[in-house]
Amino acid sequence: MSRWIASLPMYNVTPQHATQWRSLLGDCLAAYARMTGGEEVTAIEVQDGELMAHWRRKDLLLSQACGLPYRMLGLHSEARVIATPRFDAPACEGPRYCSALVVSANAWRRGATTLAACRGLRAASNSADSHSGMNAFRHAVAPHARDGRFFSSVLWTGSHAATLRALAKGAADVGAIDCVTLALLRDAQPEQLDGVQIIGMTASAPGLPLIASRTLGDEQAEALRAALDAAHAADPARAGKLRLRGFARLTGEAYAEIEEMANTAARLGYPELR
Template identity: 75%
Template sequence: MSRWIASLPMYNVTPRHAALWHSLLSDCVTDFARVSARSFDPGDVTIVNAPEGELMPHWRRKDLLLSQTCGFPYRMLGLADEVHLISTPIFDAPGCEGPRYRSALVVSARAWASGANTLEACHGLRAACNGADSHSGMNAFRHALAPLARDGRFFASVLSTGSHAATLQALASGAADVGAIDCVTLALLRDSHPESFDGVRTIGMTASAPGLPLIASRALGEGEAQALRDALDAALAADPERARTLRLRGFARLTGEAYAEIEDMANAAAQQGYTELR
């Protein structure tokens, strides 16, 4: 019976990407088993591409060997107090700078044709957002909009889509006019499905923030957390073509305090009276 669970769910934008992340995680687990101080077998780990149910309970599992979360739940929803911060990926994508990333501000072709070629010009339009607990789709977007909002409002409506891919589909179909998309997700989707962007235009970028952190249960000791960091580096080097397709260049070892920037962005919006994306 498996004793641990592992997942890398945040950038599984296509089945091919999901398979590559699964492969990288499998190599990481194998290397970790080789160097771990405790008796550990790769067969003790169940690797899942898409955890069942809500992600927060998954990230809080005591048997979580490795996963990836968003900076917003890590900093704002209490995960930082419950998990090891293992590392932060470094991606080769427009909008990334080392382990930092931005969100692309995107509009539908119809909105673009109507003159919505700046964020200011999107006032009164229909927004789409992947989720209220997303830094890239909500918090960074809210931070960019806060100076432009009046009486705590900017949009006519906000559609909750459930994912960045669904936000892009809403824009392409005309169900929404504007949204914010994680720049890594955007680059990976452009690589795989460029035709799906025919009805979408990019009008800018949000401020940058630390990227999506890799985490592990604190049931692991500090030495095992370090072994996981080393195993991730080894898995990256094991298959350069896999890394290229994933646009993955490396892993940075940030401190948890680096993610205070995400809270600072939320506070800056609140201080301007823009506490919700609306």
């Protein structure tokens, strides 16, 4: 049995991007093996419903998590932040990102050109444990809510791509899409953005952290950071396709900002997206 497992599950927005992330991970693990004398690692694929259990594994060398479960669902006690990607995407600044507030073309024509004008419309979100699709969205809506409500309904779609499809098909009116996902889709499948309009952006927050089990030692963690840098530098064309500029060294404490966004919404009387 391999000692370690690894995955990069979060930005496989198209099959082409999934191939590029697997390639980057392969180069990272090869560099890590050279630096550590051949520690054995297996790259695996992880389904969405398995992510929390995967991130909590004691033999996790590397994966990418969402900041909300890392900070707010207890993951920080079992995993350590290794690095945070820096993306070349609109609305990204260094290792920080935000979400685009998007509406359907029909909602746009009916006057939903600002978030405040979306009162009473149907919202869509990828997941209740997503920072980009729910927490940042809730934080943006909170100042406009009345008696804890703003939308007529909330549709949970399962992914950002599914949220875009729901808007395009008229099943929902407004949602929030991770700006990195949006940029990658615009590059590879721009037709997925047909029928939607961007009306604003959420507040920024630290990007999706690359994590490892807390069983990983400090020297191993430093080797892993160096291996990530080596993998990024190894193929500039691949990095360009992934819009990846490199990796920042944020600490786990940086992700307290995501919890504070949730607390701000709660203080404004809007603890749930609804």
